[in-house]
Amino acid sequence: DQQVKQNSPSLSVQEGRISILNCDYTNSMFDYFLWYKKYPAEGPTFLISISSIKDKNEDGRFTVFLNKSAKHLSLHIVPSQPGDSAVYFCAANTGNQFYFGTGTSLTVIP
Amino acid sequence: DGGITQSPKYLFRKEGQNVTLSCEQNLNHDAMYWYRQDPGQGLRLIYYSQIVNDFQKGDIAEGYSVSREKKESFPLTVTSAQKNPTAFYLCASRTRIGYTFGSGTRLTVV
Numbered sequence: 001d002q003q004v005k006q007n008s009p010s011l012s013v014q015e016g017r018i019s020i021l022n023c024d025y026t027n028s029m030f031d032y033f034l035w036y037k038k039y040p041a042e043g044p045t046f047l048i049s050i051s052s053i054k055d056k057n058e059d060g061r062f063t064v065f066l067n068k069s070a071k072h073l074s075l076h077i078v079p080s081q082p083g084d085s086a087v088y089f090c091a092a093n094t095g096n097q098f099y100f101g102t103g104t105s106l107t108v109i110p
Numbered sequence: 111d112g113g114i115t116q117s118p119k120y121l122f123r124k125e126g127q128n129v130t131l132s133c134e135q136n137l138n139h140d141a142m143y144w145y146r147q148d149p150g151q152g153l154r155l156i157y158y159s160q161i162v163n164d165f166q167k168g169d170i171a172e173g174y175s176v177s178r179e180k181k182e183s184f185p186l187t188v189t190s191a192q193k194n195p196t197a198f199y200l201c202a203s204r205t206r207i208g209y210t211f212g213s214g215t216r217l218t219v220v
Binding site for chain 2: 002004006009034036041042043044045046049089091093096097098100101102103
């Protein structure tokens with residue numbers, strides 16, 4: 001049973017525009033969330049995180065929003081750049097492990 | 111530089127053979143994890159270890175085995191009992207804010 005879901009397998013955005021990647025979760029016990037970025041044949045790298053006590057966290061061009069009542073988080077990238085093209089995974093934590101979504105492949109078109 | 115080293119990057123195995131994937135870390139992290147990535151399925155947890163000489167099954171442990179004799183090392187053996195072993199395997203260790211991942215091993219059964 002997939003506890004963390006990313007319903008959009010892919011997303012294409014023009015350079016300079018906003019990219020919005022979405023993630024839904026089912027377990028209300030999740031209290032910490034992260035986004036990872038992954039290039040082909042490489043391991044994921046940490047991008048940004050948010051604790052359940054917050055509803056927004058910002059780091060440069062990246063902002064993560066958390067809506068606990070809807071069990072939904074989103075990653076906003078603005079402005080999008082061609083180097084942002086990668087697969088993005090959201091992950092949620094409770095206890096000893098993180099649960100990952102299936103990933104969204106972002107393509108930023110120059 | 112501190113990090114996680116996975117070797118080899120590419121591995122080919124004949125059907126019916128066991129194969130061991132290496133994961134070494136010099137980050138002094140206690141907890142280590144093995145994930146498998148398949149297209150459209152995100153990252154699925156195989157095994158994890160929170161401390162030396164202890165490990166726990168993840169969601170898809172069947173056909174795999176691990177050991178944790180040293181803090182720095184967490185090798186994964188893919189046995190002949192694993193029915194569909196061709197995948198990208200990622201090793202990770204737990205940081206204060208999430209995971210640090212290795213660069214992965216692509217295993218192909220021929």
